[in-house]
């Protein structure tokens with residue numbers, strides 16, 4: 001799929017923008033602080049209804065304005081579809097094919113993107129929270145049910161934590177209510193973790209050969225989902241639920257004592273293993289970068305295998321960070337098959353056929369014009 005047209009109104013430093021894109025590499029050039037990342041972010045937000053940079057949607061609205069609007073026309077295998085997202089101080093409204101979607105979980109997934117930005121190094125280096133967010137966003141793109149379950153899970157988790165606080169402070173003593181909340185909590189937890197295991201397995205399958213290519217055959221990558229409870233990918237849903245039940249039985253008193261939920265997918269992690277060592281702890285900066293890049297490129301293939309078309313690739317400020325070999329490896333992988341947006345302050349030193357054939361845009365103070 002590719003984005004043919006993008007319209008912005010009151011989006012960050014863009015008062016008004018209309019841009020047309022082709023299904024190829026689009027280079028976005030500009031000095032610092034002119035609005036390159038803002039354009040990339042707007043495409044990401046149009047797809048995911050969430051920014052990759054902030055969880056505060058209000059930041060996306062131009063400073064002195066009431067609302068921001070992003071519109072796009074996406075060309076897919078079976079035709080062209082319009083998407084629209086309005087962000088106001090009250091919340092978000094999303095339209096797919098001119099029809100307002102009651103739930104954002106129904107809207108997300110109509111357009112697929114993969115973003116690779118410098119902060120994605122945090123995927124490997126950062127906290128488990130970063131990795132869980134990555135897993136959730138990416139499964140969400142290909143599975144609306146997962147997004148829906150995740151939303152319900154967050155609610156139940158909050159309720160359960162709230163109830164555990166009441167038990168802790170003895171404002172409540174009724175244990176039946178805790179059992180009921182826990183039953184719902186564990187049912188959703190098993191579903192979520194089951195799905196995550198499957199996703200990680202698939203992602204690993206795509207990431208292994210890509211990583212091998214980028215590291216010139218010198219390194220092997222493994223992905224390992226690390227649950228906070230002793231479940232494994234070999235268990236089916238009902239067996240998983242049993243493991244959760246046993247865990248609940250064990251930690252119940254401690255949970256009441258502490259007033260908080262101590263097990264579940266919100267405490268799980270993902271490990272990246274390179275040549276049998278955890279790359280978060282033992283990897284060099286370069287190995288961590290290669291790992292993050294392999295995982296992102298694997299995601300492109302995973303999305304294609306799941307939905308039957310390539311997603312749109314957004315490369316913000318990353319090309320110049322890669323050495324020549326990784327740069328050309330990346331550009332060779334996407335060449336001719338993935339609509340790609342690349343931002344950079346200068347194309348000097350990036351010598352690749354793909355960029356010579358690319359469309360180029362210049363961004364200056366919240367305006368973007370095609371220059372090639």
Ligand SMILES: Nc1ncnc2c1ncn2[C@@H]1O[C@H](COP(=O)(O)OP(=O)(O)OP(=O)(O)O)[C@@H](O)[C@H]1O
Pocket residue numbers: 011012013014030031032033034035036037038039059060061062063064317345
């Ligand atoms: N809500 C907002 N309203 C108006 N302007 C904003 C808003 N949020 C951010 N900006 C401005 O947008 C400008 C451009 O930001 P952006 O991150 O897109 O720059 P960039 O071109 O990617 O720069 P760099 O090369 O440094 O990454 C910044 O100067 C910032 O002050």
Ligand SMILES: [Mg+2]
Pocket residue numbers: 036037038316317
């Ligand atoms: Mg930027």
